[in-house]
Amino acid sequence: MTTKQALAELKKLAASAADNLYRRIELAATVMQDLDWIASVHDGSDLKAQDALQSEFFKDLGGYVTLGKLIAMYRHVPAADWKECRYDVAAVEVLYDQQAAPDQKETRNRKAWKAAAEELEQKLDVAERRVASLQTKVDELTLENERLRGRVEQLERLLAYSREAEPAIA
Numbered sequence: 001m002t003t004k005q006a007l008a009e010l011k012k013l014a015a016s017a018a019d020n021l022y023r024r025i026e027l028a029a030t031v032m033q034d035l036d037w038i039a040s041v042h043d044g045s046d047l048k049a050q051d052a053l054q055s056e057f058f059k060d061l062g063g064y065v066t067l068g069k070l071i072a073m074y075r076h077v078p079a080a081d082w083k084e085c086r087y088d089v090a091a092v093e094v095l096y097d098q099q100a101a102p103d104q105k106e107t108r109n110r111k112a113w114k115a116a117a118e119e120l121e122q123k124l125d126v127a128e129r130r131v132a133s134l135q136t137k138v139d140e141l142t143l144e145n146e147r148l149r150g151r152v153e154q155l156e157r158l159l160a161y162s163r164e165a166e167p168a169i170a
Helices: 003-032 033-042 046-057 066-074 079-084 089-109 115-168
Strands: none
Touching: 003 033, 003 066, 033 046, 033 089, 066 089, 079 089
8 A cells, every 4th residue: 555545545534534423423312312222221321321332432532521521512512513623522622611601600600799798798797796795795704703703712711711710719
């Protein structure tokens, strides 16, 4: 085989590989819609079915992207975009992630962070007031404790004095 022939065959195989990948994903998506097949062959587990298809028919991707994501990309990225990307999985994945990312970012940002922050600030204010109130109470109790200790010491001295004086009285 000459170099020219080898290059021609490589070109043909490369072109068919791209179409082949897209078609394999399309067929896998079709197979994954067959709930009876999933139930009878994979105990009703979508994940087991996807893993089986991926390990048997998508070995060439080396686990770079899961079959579940490939099917999602197939369903959400138009065929024209796949073709424009020359069926490059990484490029199509970027398109898919860009399509999905704005929704996710908006959802995350729409969580009303301002309201959540205000609520937390209110809770912090309440907690700080409670701490201040408790600190005042602790200060009051500390003073009361010191006063009572002083009183106990006084009583102990009186008791000791009365015990010393007792033998003299008797």
